Amino acid sequence: MGKWIFQGNPKQFDVNTYVQENEVVEWSIRQKQFVDEISKDDNIFIWRSDGGNKNTGGIIALCEAVSDPIKEEEDYKVKLKILERRLTVEKGMLLRHELKEIPDTMNLQIFKISQLTNYRLSDEEYNRIINLWNAPMEVKERLKLSNVEKYLHLFKEDAANWFKENDDYIHKSYHFFEQFKEKENLEKVEWEEIQELGEHINAFRMPLAKKRALGNMNASIEHYRNSFDYLIYGTAPIVERIDHFISDEKYKLFGFGTSVVSELIGNLFPEDYCFYNQRDKVAVENILGLVPKYARGDTYGERLLKFQNCLKENELVQKYVEIVGKQTSLPIYYEVDQFFSFLFETFGKKENLPEDTDSPQYWLLGAGKGSFMWEDFYQNEMIGIGWEEIGDVRQYTSQREVTAALKEAFQLDHNPTNDALANYQFANEMKIRDYVFIKKGTKKIIAYGKIISDYKYDPTRELYHSIRKVEWITTGEWDIVHEQDRLNTKTLTDITPFEDYVERLLEIIGKEPKTVDYPETDTPVEIILENRAPYQLEELLAELFINADDIEEILETLDYKKNLILQGPPGVGKTFVAKRLAYLHLGYKDDSKIEMIQFHQSYSYEDFIRGYKPNNQGNFSLKDGIFYSFCKKAINDQENSYYMIIDEINRGNLSKIFGELMMLIEADKRGKKFAVKLAYSEGEETFYIPKNLYIIGTMNTADRSLAMVDYALRRRFSFINIEPAFHTEQFKEFLINKGISQGFIDKIVTAISEVNNEIINDMINLGKGYEIGHSYFCPTIEQVDDEQKWYDRIIRLEIAPLLREYWFDQEEKVNGLLDRLK
Template identity: 55%
Template sequence: MSKWIFQGNPKQFTINEDKYPDLHDINQYVKEGKIIDWSIRQKHHTHEVKEGDQVFIWRSDGGEKNTGGIIALAEVHSEPLDSDREYPQVELGVIETRLNESEGMLLRHKLKELPESRSLLIMRLAQLTNYKLTDDEFDMLLKFWNDPKLLEERVDKSLIEKYLMYYKEEFDNFSKEFEYLEKSYRYFQKFRDPEYIKSMEWEDFQLIGQQVNAYRMAIARSRAFGQMNAASIDKYRESFLYLVHGSDPLEYRMDQFLNNEKYKLFGIGTNALSEIIGNIFPEEYCFYNQRDKVAVENELEIDPSYQRGDTFSTRFMKYQKAIKVHDIAPAYENVIGRQTNLPIYYEVDQFFSFIFNKFKDKHAIENEAPKYWLLAAGENGKYWSYFKDKEQISIGWNELGDLSKYKDKKEIAQSLKEKHDYDHNPRNDALANEQFVREMKEEDYVFIKAGTSQLIAFGQVVSPYQYSPENGAQHSFRDVEWIRYGEWDVSDLPIHQKTLTDVTPYEDFLQEVLQKIEIIKEPESEYEVNESEPYTVEDITRDLFMDLEKVEDAIESLDYKKNIILQGPPGVGKTFVAKRLAYYHMELKSLDNIEMVQFHQSYSYEEFIRGFKPDTEGRFVLQDGLFYKFCRKAQEQPEENFYFIIDEINRGNLSKIFGEVMMLVEADKRGKEFEIQTTYSKEGEHFYIPENVYVIGTMNTADRSLAMVDYALRRRFAFIELEPGFDTDSFKEFLQTKGVSQGFIATIVSLMKEINTEIVNDKVNLGKGFEVGHSYFTPDHDITDEQGWFERVLRLEIKPLLKEYWFDQEDKVHELLNRYQ
């Protein structure tokens, strides 16, 4: 039997007056109707709703804040029937009704305070009518429905207690790591005996690579323990004897183990050391890895009070102190109770891992734009009829079982190797399964392919990942609402052979595919603009790490000046900002209204405006340049705004590139009344820049080799200064969505502000225009090792830039980059 939430809006709810003449609003309808009709507006659910299914009826706020939530429990009385109404109708038998909190209604804003219910689909996609629930989700809501006081009690608990109560109910699904941890515990307890360490051989030390999670990647394990990196086995013995049994405080010993050449061992970094200490002294110390830090600092909102200049070992100790001060271990024992014979911090670590796994995407989920996926329906589309009939998609590989049980794609790859006896690493297959279970989201879109030359369907994902061995031929699946299906030849497009591919980044490919299947119209003329999604102040606040006051300066400048230049140091995202300002100014996210070019020293008038250029047969013919064509496009659509972005505008010879058109760029020289003949105009032909064209230039203020913008052009532009956004809340929130802990975010911000202060204070060689921007620290993927990621950015991107700035002061660069340690 399926479980559901059916939602109704009290302001827009319609009742069949012929069938229910005496019922006039949603409350009366649910309370007095007994057997009532409900629309099935999500068509993919039509064939899934069966007699006997249980349904929660959800009344939305309807404009009255904090009044929405679950008001009734019902049962499907009859399966959906076609009617003369717009959508199929299903009859519900109302079992129990509670229209307000005093009657036991489950209020939405209270459910949203609990970690187990705030991620329900109805919380994230509030505009739908029919929501399918998993059995676990339904049971959770039913538990609160049967005992509304329990919800009140949960809401009043501390944040830590809320998470612990959730973990207690999910423990069985997150306990598989204990077998691995028990092996690590038994291995490392031998280190408590100094005589054992003195007798260890290289093979004994190599076992560290198998017992520490930081070495699950083969390359990391091989670097550290593939072969002995020290001069002799004695150094390994001496280093571990000092680390475990030295007379100095442990914080100092850890610092020496990491940094003193006498004890330092190649390949054993901070994450590994954290686990080694946690395994040797698990009664006193918890692991201090990426997952634990994010859980404690970002989700449980515990501040370990790190300070500028803290070493790793100092941060490790402050983290341990914070855990103890907040009584996490006692709270765990009180709520959960001991579940193993292992020391308490092993169990606490698994609790933190549970939090990390459940909520790593919490900050981004409501704002995430839908992705587009390309999925194979088996070889040559053999499963398409199954997908179509079931209104589902599947990834196959039933032999893997429930994909949500795997920690990551490495575990999936290992399982595939074992089950199929592969002699290679099935990376693509493992990635496809990982993306299907974790990256694909509700509201994403999916294209179904048959081979590499044909598309056969397009639909929208409308459910989370689901697994059921009873689900026909495909055990891992997601529900889909099919939007269009047919047969479309795409042999002229680059179709990936992989089972599942995220094609969102390939904008040109997407545009062509959506046109082929007629989701968007192919332009009837060269200048037709496609429909686009709105772009609001909330979007630009999230996207840009800059003050809204500066955003408004840029927008007002576009209004009255029509031309702006965004200038700033490397890495402030000038080109990224230019696009978002264009979106915000036209209030639409439409790439069709934007053209971009990058100037360089060889760029010419003939390329930009017009000139004679060779055609495909080698003959020189008169051809329109990029800006000329763009202005003609804008002239065809005077009701639309168009934006021409010139990246690195100061790299080109501006007088040469613009020629006589420079006059027309000025805001008060726009329109047909100011049209002129250009150098290559045909007889009687004139050119003008329409009023709906806006020019946005970008300029790198740290580019010493180039002259400033031509003064004749300078007076035609407003200049907007962009600065590094390390201090902005949006930058910090962005890094949280990528899995970076709050404490480490503070480290990044603090170090980069110090580096930029040094740059600004160097008035002779550098100055404000040479600061380092935030874009160096905006990863497009989740961070699983924040320290390793940060050190790579410093080593491979920031250090070369600083060495160029201070080419004769290498010691200064070295000192600056080592301040964060």
Template identity: 70%
Template sequence: MANWIFQGNPKQFDVDTYLKENKVVTWGIRQKQFKDEMQRGDRVFIWRSDGGERNTGGVVASGKITSAPFIDEDDGFSIEVEITDFRLTPDSGMLLRHELKEIPDTMNLQIFKISQLTNYRLTDEEFNRLYKYWQNPQMVKEILELPTIEKYLYAFREVADEWFKENTKYIEVGYHFFDRFKQRDHLQQMEWEDVQEIGNHINAFRMALSKKRALGKMNAPIEKYRKSFEYLFYGQEPIENRIDNFISNEEYKLFGFGMSVVSEIVGNVFADDYCFYNQRDKVAVENILQLTPDYSRGDSEGRKFIKFQNCLKENQIIEKYLEIIGKRTNLPIYYEVDQFFSFLFENYGKKGKDITDVQDDLPQYWLLAAGENAVMWDDFYQNGLIAIGWEEIGDLKKYNSKREIADVLKEVFQLENNPTNDALANYQFAYEMKIGDYVFIKRGTKQIIGFGKIVSDYQHDPTRETYHSVRKVDWISTGEWNVDKEPIHMKTLTNITRYEDYVERLLDKVGKGNSSTTPPEGNKKNEELAPYTVEQINSEVFMTNEQIEEILETLDYKKNIILQGPPGVGKTFVAKRLAYLHMGVKDDSKIEFLQFHQSYSYEDFIRGYKPNLEGNFILKDGLFYTFCKKAVDDPENNYYMIIDEINRGNLSKIFGELMMLIEADKRGKKFAVKLAYSLGEETFYIPSNLYLIGTMNTADRSLALVDYALRRRFSFINVEPAFHTDGFKDYLISKGISQGFIEKLIHSIDEVNQEIVSDKINLGKGYEIGHSYFCPTVENVDDEQKWYERIIRLEIAPLLKEYWFDREDKVNDILNRLQ
């Protein structure tokens, strides 16, 4: 049995009247991958969206599915739902969307992350939480009135026993290790192996490269390790001084032992006095609980550690924890508090994250080998799972990138070449596969022996005899199907989703073609593509709604715009999102991207004679000519050409006689002209459904001003650094960066930008540092300080050296202030 939310939009049909007048309602299945999962008896909530009237949406009915999916009059699929209870107003007990979004129990529902779908699957746990509030709507009001800390403590109380059951063993092992490690007589006699053992008990060392750097080999004589740890644990100075000296004083400093590591060591050794102060704890306290340690600019790491501890005491974290949760283990209380923070980080650390692309909700298809010659197939089949080898490298979630996995594979297996394919297979198995995907199991390159649906997230199970990295699978078909005419790749794991015809042929082979696993369609009509809304662009582009609306209006009447700004403000990124929003869907087939440069010509852009393989010159259409023809042939849809670095080309030469036709009022067939390379009486025009979006870097010294004739045909829109926008801060929060560090980053870059703006002779506002430098693309930043230092060293420093190429002292002074 499954659980669902079905959403209806009152703008499209009268949800309330429909529910009032019908005991059994018919609901469309827009997420087609669900149609074979829905069955009679499944539990359903009906969700009414806001529909243009703010704060009116939410759960308005409950019921159960009473039919199998059937083909409806629109040739789609629908299902019948018997309504057991409906409540259409807050007074009658409906659950309001904006209130559910503020409750820890329900704020992570998928409907809040992807708001425009019709069908959402709920886990049993999610359904039970929602049903609890449906049975007693007053509970929602009561929880909303609680202080933030207490809201989250009550949420943790529901799962605390299970949480500690899963994690206590690891915590206890670490506790007993440090209880032995910290003994003074042990420190004075310890060997390198004792130091290395620290890596098995510190979360900050879960990244293989960090662990390898610090503990892979001795970076100092063992005597220094003994002396440094004895000082940290037993020195006579205040703990904040000992922390600072341990991190930065050459007498005690140990390579690879940064603040996150040291805070965990101190938290383990002095577990009755201090909480950990690693990335997870800071995110939980500052971002989720919204507590603000009294950090000041210039605080040392040790001082910030103490201020963090003081913040916990001032807000009575221990007292409130004991009152609501109660003691759950025999360990010191700060261990339990740290586990509460870990719970917050795991479940709410992504608060405010990017809205997921709707296409991500569609299943992917994978081709997997069950070991050499399918030796693991019996294990896969009998235990309902798939697995991947390389167990020597351990839990794949320790690694944050394919490069990290490749490095450890190379080291473990003593390889001379980079194991690119093997690293990719491991990374995809851990990070890119997802629940709802489908997998074909291959034997060699000529047989498919199984087909199933992935039903669990990645798990690392070292208790298995072999193949410790696993995912649970429901097997749909098993057998032996010869596919010797199909190109089966030798790689262990291959994502074959984009090869739609190939997927369909394999589905036919296993008897599942055109059924529950219909691959995503190609060349969809706009109404079938993923919608792109203001809500989505707000999550990706750090602009106000007013700015976005003004740009769209300008694009409507001018048809040609140029986004100009300093380096790193995301001009190209913004251009593409504006195109998505203007057309209303995410359709890359209607966007053409190119970059101008000094050698780019009319013949490249419009039309000209080019040599072919035989050395003869033939007339070839350019990119713009071809794209215009594509737009002419599809007048019902808009097309967008994005020209990056538009001011780098010789614009009059590139556009030629089309300089006039790009004007908004010169579009269409009646303004058609003969081109320089026209064939006979052939004419050409630019259609009204084609839009030009250019980008221009205002800090490019080598370029002349844009041609005036072109300048008046475009509207120029400034894109500025967005460090102070809520969107930028929310984005960094979604990547696991703490509030205090975000404020430090913004303040530091503000100072640098002020220096740049103040240099009126050489620089100025057009040369500011943009926010894009500080927009991490990884899922989560594990060490914010290292991430920040890497950007300063590798990206900001070279830029500043170019700006002030003749003022090395000034650059060094600025870089010192950025530390």
């Protein structure tokens, strides 16, 4: 049974009179995606908008649908039986401006997209509204409360269910840490027990973080024992112990950063301190609006303690006990932390609102080997995927992290690209109102349905834990006769981009009665994956002089922003780094997924996007530019990522080159729903940038001829600094492998570092952006037979001209520096 809000505007018709004088009313369905979802017996609230009279709108009636949607000319309408009407405040109408001020209803979609007619309600949203409808004075009472009290009252309604769902995990954590911190246990703790921390600390949920911190011992077991003993039983103030545990070589533990320490403090001292992780800070500072009295220069320990003091000053524990009441036998701060988690989950995440024009996506899903899961799919009206070993897929922020989790769980020596993509898309890209075909092998379809729920993780199920609810539209067995329509062998495939293919499948199952012409070719739609050379972090670290933490941060930024610019002085290998980052993000070496170009001052929109150019007949014809063509290539292969690497990106007139695509390169403006008509287009043709395309630019910070990067474009890119790596162990190891002696390597590092210091200290003409990069000293040959000759050639032909350009009017200074390099 569906739950809805239908809105009426008094400016367009007299809503009050219509609702007052009729027992059954008709309401338009303007959001066409809901036409086949609204049905008889659905529960519906009628919402009267302000209609120009401020603070007069709100919910005026509760109804029940007494018909399915009926098409009348070009419009769809549904008949509603009015169960109860309240047209005035005195009669219990729920006012819009008041509902917007209380947490129970402030997140309703009608507040975020106010111009629509039909809004879907979740069961939770409906239950909150019906509770207020049944006790309208409760709204007035909530408005009198402080912000903290408002949210505590809301949590009170959900607390029992919330703790029921999380009870097992938090109790296990509590009992583990109670045993762990016993002094006699701590004195003899072994590595296996240290590793068990990973099961109780959320900061270790990412496989890479867990592996680095707890995969192998990074110090002696005595060091771990002493560090934890100091943190728990040290005599110094807690702030000092926290800061020393994080940064003092005597106590710090590799991989135990501030997020881990926050959870350690909360678990080790649950009677005294709340957790201080990102979720808690968002809940307290962003949602509850409390202000810890941080000061510039505070250490992490000082900030953590000021956060605790803020909770005490605002009497949060007392108010929690008074309003919500103790829900468990656990220490109070465990419960307070769960309250903060509830706030974060409910109010702290950015919601991607569905657009009125959203089109559904179409998916092709297997039901396990031999379709053994199909019967369960059918009986329970759901779909699912396996790989339960990696847990709730929502904990991973990118496909790359899912890949790492699968590799860790199954001890793979290759990147499981297709399996990772299936999990990531199932959890993050599928959405309510999408359609799914269930396949059996590559020659048979056995069901077609509509997805009606968000992703859920249910560890109690036997066959699969990652699930979505589905409304089956039709089931049966339909053979794929034509070779062109052979079904993909992958578990999950987004077939939306192949519009003709989707239409043919719909025709096959009888849901799209139209004749479709087959293309002349018999090449299957199935994407055949060619042999690819895997490319993993270890290989990248061997090629680049950047540490693993920085690489992870860069990749996370690329996942989030989709657009990077690598900037740095000459000779740090920015273009080389860009291509290796693309390989690693993709998971394998495949140059067909990478396009490299270089901007220059004459580069134009017509070269990059599209424009009219002379043809062989002496006329002008419309030609696609390199970026346009590459986007089309990515659109036609949305199972894979594509990378446009733009060298010297700041040498072009960026606003002119990108034109109207300036907006579309933003991460949240990707996809078909943001398509625009280009300056040069034919008919009603539109264009968009797909979600699977990434842009990596490079920029020389010592380029005197470049103009400032356009600020509108600057905010659409993340800028990553690539610095000289002379002092890194990787650089020294690289030269050793090229046959260069250790003493000579020390000479190179010392001499170039001295010159770079001179460059940095010349703040008037140069500065840090003009340093000499390490790539000048990275030979491409297998072995350097004469290191002095090789070095002298680099100094004479590359470094000397660069220094003379830097200090073109200071010949003596340049000669002095060159003497140091001899």
